[in-house]
Amino acid sequence: MARIVLGVEYCGAGFEGWQTQPHGRTVQDCLTAAVVTIAGAPLHIQCAGRTDTGVHAAVQVAHFDTEAKRPLTAWVRGVNAHLPDGVAVTWAREVGDDFHARFSARARTYRYVLHNRPVRNVLLNGRVGWFHAPLDLAAMQAGVAHVRGTHDFSSFRAAQCQAHSPVRSLMRAEVSAIGEWFVFEFEANAFLHHMIRNLVGALVHVGKGSCSPEWMAELLAQRDRRYAPPTFAPDGLYLAGVDYPDSWQLPDGGRIIAPAFMPSGF
Template structure:
């Protein structure tokens, strides 16, 4: 039975995250129903990571095993024909039988997008967080550098998480202004539940002067969720890509890196 790797783009607005949940519309559940329509039997679709409710993706990756004897691109086209328009399979590849989208992943790249101007956007409201007040962006960028390296990120983990370890390795934590958009790009070996949203909320408090850049280091080392800022909205967060080779800064897809926000 062949194993396939799917690259998936989706608008997460109308979904309760990636993972199947009883009575809820999810990305994984919708994909599994689509695959069943094509191959005639239930198939488990394993994602590289579980995006939260409302989070989007340009490059989510999933794996599945199914009896499908046609070329992989036929599967991509078939999935496109049965999936709703806010989920698109952009590529399908046949892989070694032991390929596992989650276990083989070496890093993930996310982007959080802030709209920084005096008025909101009707077109970007699903994909950016509108912040009309002035921000100390240099201070935020300095604070973000504290995250790089291998640390215990307990302070930036949602309560009730069941993971065995809260130690993660952050490879990139870059904050930059592009026009009206303030972008946080973060690459890590893995992420804790709500980790990026808590980090971004804390960086915004640095930007507003409520915290100093050096306070982020103290919060990180303190390992106490109560010391970090609130968890901000998921709708401005996007999974850009998942890497299966060791991370190098120039290996990422140029068309992804050049996009300011997580929509065409």
């Protein structure tokens, strides 16, 4: 029995999230079907981080066990031949059976790409977030500084979140901009359900001038989702990196981070 780990990227606009569903319209469902075609036997695929409906992955990591003996190229080119246009395997490695795509990861990085102009960008519909009113970059940078570190993120947690604890450690939380493009980037040991989209929604609230940057700290202290703004749209959210110990000999030493999203990337 071999354990194979895959690098996967996908556009979430055409899927109802990662996790398998009876109707089969998820990334896990279509990837499993393609891998099974190459393996010739049923198997189960597990990922580094489950994404919601409409959320994309520039870097997703998944693994499965199989008795099939195939060259690594078969798990890339062969599987891709059976995948829809919105999903692709980018690399494959064989690892020991003590590797786990989710539990072996030390951290994950998410990016939210936001287009800030009066009219939405129809050419990038479903690929980027959008906000119509001008946003103050300096205010959002000051606001995001308040959420760095280890906190109880109950104010940014979805009501249906099943995590046992609302405490998470944000090692990195940044906002940058080029022209009318804003990029929000977060790296943490783990995330709560809708945590990134709720943080972005609150930061946009600060950026448009409705609240001061210090309001982010007040939201954290309240530990109550009712006081935070609505959850922001999933369109611009990307799983952009997964960090593993070097010992697994994965691409880039295990710190698999997608290139920064900037306008030239679209």
